[in-house]
Amino acid sequence: MVYKHFQLLVYASLFFIPTLLAQPKLVLVDSTSIENPDSLPLSKISFRGVSVVNNEVVWVSGTKGTFAKSIDGGKTFRIAQIPGYDSSDFRDIEAFSKDKAIVMSSGTPGYILKTYDGGLTWKKVFEDHRKEFFLDAMDFWNEDQGMVIGDPIDERFVLYRTIDGGNTWHPMDTSMRPWAIEGESLFAASGTCFRCMPNNSIAFVSGGSKSIFHWLQIDKKYQRFELKNMVQGKASQGAFSFDFDKKHIIIVGGDYASDTSKIKQGFSGYYYSKDGLELMNQKPFYCNYRSSVELLANGNFITCGTKGVDYNNTEQTITTSNAKSQLSNLSFNVVRKAKKGKLVILAGSKGKIARLVE
Numbered sequence: 001m002v003y004k005h006f007q008l009l010v011y012a013s014l015f016f017i018p019t020l021l022a023q024p025k026l027v028l029v030d031s032t033s034i035e036n037p038d039s040l041p042l043s044k045i046s047f048r049g050v051s052v053v054n055n056e057v058v059w060v061s062g063t064k065g066t067f068a069k070s071i072d073g074g075k076t077f078r079i080a081q082i083p084g085y086d087s088s089d090f091r092d093i094e095a096f097s098k099d100k101a102i103v104m105s106s107g108t109p110g111y112i113l114k115t116y117d118g119g120l121t122w123k124k125v126f127e128d129h130r131k132e133f134f135l136d137a138m139d140f141w142n143e144d145q146g147m148v149i150g151d152p153i154d155e156r157f158v159l160y161r162t163i164d165g166g167n168t169w170h171p172m173d174t175s176m177r178p179w180a181i182e183g184e185s186l187f188a189a190s191g192t193c194f195r196c197m198p199n200n201s202i203a204f205v206s207g208g209s210k211s212i213f214h215w216l217q218i219d220k221k222y223q224r225f226e227l228k229n230m231v232q233g234k235a236s237q238g239a240f241s242f243d244f245d246k247k248h249i250i251i252v253g254g255d256y257a258s259d260t261s262k263i264k265q266g267f268s269g270y271y272y273s274k275d276g277l278e279l280m281n282q283k284p285f286y287c288n289y290r291s292s293v294e295l296l297a298n299g300n301f302i303t304c305g306t307k308g309v310d311y312n313n314t315e316q317t318i319t320t321s322n323a324k325s326q327l328s329n330l331s332f333n334v335v336r337k338a339k340k341g342k343l344v345i346l347a348g349s350k351g352k353i354a355r356l357v358e
Contacts (some may be wrong), residue, residue: 001339002032002211005072006120009320019184023325023358024311024327024348024357024358025356025357026309026328026330026354026355026356026357027354027355027356028330028353028354029074029075029076029077029198029352029353029354029355032073032079033076033077034068034076034078034079034088034351034353035077035078035079036078036079037078037080038080038081039315040064040070040079040080041130042064042079042350042351043061043187043350044063044064044229044350045062045066045079045328045350046062046063046333046348046349046350047060047062047066047068047163047333047334047348047349047351047352047353048061048062048089048091048092048189048190048191048333048334048347048349049054049061049062049090049091049092049093049103049104049191049334049347050093050191050334050336050345050347051093051094051095051101051336051337052337052338052339052343052344052345053095053096053097053098053338053340054338054339054340054341054343055073055338055340055341055342055343056071056072056073056098056343057071057097057098058070058073058074058077058095058343058345058346059092059094059095059101059134059332060077060093061091061092061103061352062089062091062246062347063089063090063116063248064081064086064087064089064260065081065082065084065085065086065087065088065090066080066081066082066090067079067080067082067093067101067103067119068080068353069098069101069118069119071098072353072357073343074343074345074353075355077353079181079351080119080244082103082122083328085105085113085122088105088107088111089105089106089107090098090103090105090288091106091135091136091137091188091191091194092104092106092135092136092137092138092147092190092191092276093106093138093352094138094139094140094146094166096143096165097118099115099117099118100114100115100116101114101119102114102125102138102196102241103122104135104137104138104148104191105135106112106134106135106136106188106207107134108129108130108131108132108133108134108176109127109128109129109133110126110128110133110135110150111124111127112124112127112128112135112138112148112166112169113125113128114126114165114166114167121207122298124200125166125168125169125188126160126166126169128244130153131177131319132151133147133150133153133158133219134150134151134188135149135150135158135186135188135192135202136149136150136151136187136188136191136193137149137186137190137191137193137194138194139191139194139195139196139202139224140196140240141196141200143165143301144162144163144164145161145162145163145196146161146162146164146166146196147159147160147161147162147194147196147202148160148169148187149194149202149204150186151185151186151195152180152184152185155179155180155182155291156177156178156179156180157177157178157180157186157204157214158171158313159171159172159176159177159202159242160172160178160227162219168217169177173328175181176218176219176222178214178216178222178224180206181210181212181220182209183207183208183209183210183211183235183338184206184207184208184335185207185208185210185235186204186205186206186207187207187238187239187240187241187253187256187291188333189240189241189256189291189292189333190240190291190292190333190334190335191309192240192241192242192243192292192293192294192334192336193205193206193239193241193242195242195243195244197215197244198272199217199272200213200218200220201217201218201277202218202308203216203242203244203277204260205227205238205239205240205241205242205251205253206238207230207232207237207238207239207240207241207253208234208235208237208238209230209232209233210226210238211226211227211230211231211232211237211238211253211308211324212224212225212226212227212237212239213225213239213242213249213251213279215225215276215277217276219344221276223276223277225279227239227251227266228284229264229266229284230251230253230264230265230266230334231253231254231255231263231264231333234255234257236255236256236257236258237253237254237255237257238253238294238348239251239252239253239254240253240254240256240290240298241253241274241290241291241292241293242293243293243295244270244295244296244297247267247269247270247299247314248256248267248268248270248295248299248314249267249268249269249270249279250265250266250267250268250293250295250314251266251267251293252265252287252290252291252293252300252305253289253291254288254289254290254305254348255289256289256291256306258289259288259289259305260288260289260307261288262285262286262287262288262289263286263288263289264285265284265286265290266282266283266284266285266287267282267283267285267314268281268282268283269281269292277309278342284291287303287310288305288307288308289305289306289307290303290304290305290310291304291305291333291334292304292305292332292333292334292335293335294316294334294335294336294337294344296337296344297342298313299313299314299315300313300314301313301314302327302344304317304332304333304334304335304346304348305331305332306331306333307329307333308310308326308327308328308329308330308332309327309328309330309332309335309346310325310326310327311325311326311327312325327356328354330348330352330354331348331349331352332346332347332348332352333347333348333349333355334348336346336348336355343355344356345358
């Protein structure tokens with residue numbers, strides 16, 4: 001009997017060890033691991049753009065015309081400033097390799113730049129000097145085809161498309177640009193308010209006077225879904241970010257002017273039909289203001305904002321009112337996962353960069 005009891009204890013221990021090892025944690029990139037040949041003031045730089053190509057290559061972008069790159073899985077970075085753009089705020093970046101990347105600036109003037117040589121030189125491929133012009137986010141279906149989106153002008157959201165890898169950008173026909181309700185806009189908080197989705201479609205979430213999930217199948221169909229659970233009505237409120245997998249669409253946001261209040265976030269099941277996109281079973285979960293979300297493997301997802309980082313599971317969130325685990329109370333603007341691989345990177349104010357270690 002003693003022997004059998006000992007066996008059961010061994011089996012139980014073996015069963016629980018993987019669970020303990022699977023608990024993720026955040027590892028900050030120390031300033032000594034950031035090569036900074038131009039002595040840029042890291043404490044005054046805010047990162048909002050992140051693109052994780054694979055388990056080795058990471059690009060980030062931010063204020064003061066800066067970008068940084070890692071080729072060792074986010075353990076070390078090299079930061080630089082793009083000459084002539086020291087006043088630009090590069091709030092989104094899309095990278096395809098250690099050599100090729102595209103950055104997008106928010107504010108006026110609006111720029112899109114591209115590099116082929118790992119950031120040694122950059123070519124201006126788009127600019128707009130209209131005072132009302134403000135780009136918010138960028139995404140790509142593949143290395144050739146992508147889009148950028150901006151705040152409404154003349155009551156319609158701004159949309160530009162590329163079919164040649166970002167070398168040229170062309171405005172979408174006015175009739176294809178979704179209408180905006182007065183006071184409705186996008187949040188350029190993390191580059192994740194906008195996503196290129198399957199079936200030649202795009203989607204984005206908005207805030208301000210109204211919080212809406214917009215879905216547009218290019219040249220075919222447009223749908224809008226009011227996010228009634230999401231806090232809205234003020235310029236600082238609404239949906240800031242969303243992500244999707246084969247089963248779920250998850251949306252986070254809140255009120256950046258009141259980021260300590262727990263508020264309703266939400267996720268839905270969805271599917272495509274002959275009539276377009278169908279959203280089902282919208283369910284709320286609760287946490288502080290969050291500006292970015294990424295769905296990971298096995299239904300897990302990670303969110304971040306100015307008051308911390310949470311790690312949740314879509315199924316467990318249905319039955320609990322709070323986040324499964326707060327990984328950190330540090331402020332981060334954005335979290336992104338690898339296009340190919342498992343690497344997850346976060347970035348934020350004061351030059352902070354971190355990676356998720358499972």
